[in-house]
Amino acid sequence: MWNAAQYLKFADERSRPFVDLVSHVHCQDPQVIADLGCGTGSLTRMLHERWPEARVTGVDNSPEMLEHAFRLTIPGRLEFAQADIATWFSEAPLDLIVSNAALQWIHDHAAVLTRWSKMLSPAGTLAVQMPNRFQTPSQTAIEEVTADSRWATKLHKVGLHRDSVKPLSWYVHLLHDLGFEVNAWETSYLHVLTGENPVLDWLKGTALRPLLERLHEEERTEFLSAVGSRLKTAYPARGGITVFPMPRVFFVASRLEPEDD
Ligand SMILES: C[S@@+](CC[C@H](N)C(=O)[O-])C[C@H]1O[C@@H](n2cnc3c(N)ncnc32)[C@H](O)[C@@H]1O
Numbered sequence: 268m269w270n271a272a273q274y275l276k277f278a279d280e281r282s283r284p285f286v287d288l289v290s291h292v293h294c295q296d297p298q299v300i301a302d303l304g305c306g307t308g309s310l311t312r313m314l315h316e317r318w319p320e321a322r323v324t325g326v327d328n329s330p331e332m333l334e335h336a337f338r339l340t341i342p343g344r345l346e347f348a349q350a351d352i353a354t355w356f357s358e359a360p361l362d363l364i365v366s367n368a369a370l371q372w373i374h375d376h377a378a379v380l381t382r383w384s385k386m387l388s389p390a391g392t393l394a395v396q397m398p399n400r401f402q403t404p405s406q407t408a409i410e411e412v413t414a415d416s417r418w419a420t421k422l423h424k425v426g427l428h429r430d431s432v433k434p435l436s437w438y439v440h441l442l443h444d445l446g447f448e449v450n451a452w453e454t455s456y457l458h459v460l461t462g463e464n465p466v467l468d469w470l471k472g473t474a475l476r477p478l479l480e481r482l483h484e485e486e487r488t489e490f491l492s493a494v495g496s497r498l499k500t501a502y503p504a505r506g507g508i509t510v511f512p513m514p515r516v517f518f519v520a521s522r523l524e525p526e527d528d
Pocket of ligand 1: 303332
């Protein structure tokens with residue numbers, strides 16, 4: 268279960284990669300757009316604002332996130348649907364698929380990206396961004412605490428892990444083989460956060476969610492305290508701020524023009 272309020276605590280920081288991703292989309296006047304894993308819909312609305320003539324559909328499987336999104340509906344222009352983005356199918360060919368910070372939650376990236384590519388119109392574009400903090404101290408902290416014998420069995424293979432995002436070149440090869448020209452890049456955002464334990468707060472809105480769901484109330488408190496103290500050591504506050512580096516991968520794939528004879 269997603270908690271929209273917890274997720275939205277860092278709405279500004281989380282929106283910047285989306286804006287950076289969309290700034291690299293150069294498709295001409297897309298008519299039909301899908302935002303896959305749209306969450307609360309506030310970024311989907313930015314797609315509507317960027318291309319007001321298009322029909323934009325945000326798709327997500329979380330009722331908690333969609334509760335916010337549905338309030339933004341503009342019939343025929345900005346709509347939302349509850350579905351699994353790994354199996355959702357668009358009746359109309361899509362000129363643009365955007366997926367921001369969602370694909371890492373899905374297992375078979377080859378199958379899903381192949382499926383999404385088949386829903387695109389002949390000149391369609393696919394734009395994806397994923398957080399990639401799986402080799403950072405935040406992941407080490409989660410893994411160390413998850414391995415604790417108190418809950419290791421319950422938490423085995425739950426949630427995100429080191430292979431949730433593959434090396435960026437893997438996506439480039441996959442999409443190239445599917446007939447796309449790919450613009451791919453990775454960068455690290457240094458989020459400057461305030462508060463008692465802001466990295467713990469950040470992760471409670473995303474990566475820790477499925478783990479906490481498996482634990483009882485008392486276990487949760489102990490688990491959060493153990494992860495929290497490791498995070499405070501890994502990301503120490505100084506002068507009232509905590510710097511949280513967040514690596515992210517991006518790729519924008521457009522269909523290769525057929526070569527002239
Ligand atoms: C980190 S949030 C990102 C939300 C939004 N794209 C943004 O950038 O603010 C990830 C979203 O992906 C959705 N999600 C994860 N797996 C999904 C699936 N299999 N089908 C549909 N939505 C999924 C979650 O419900 C959540 O709203």
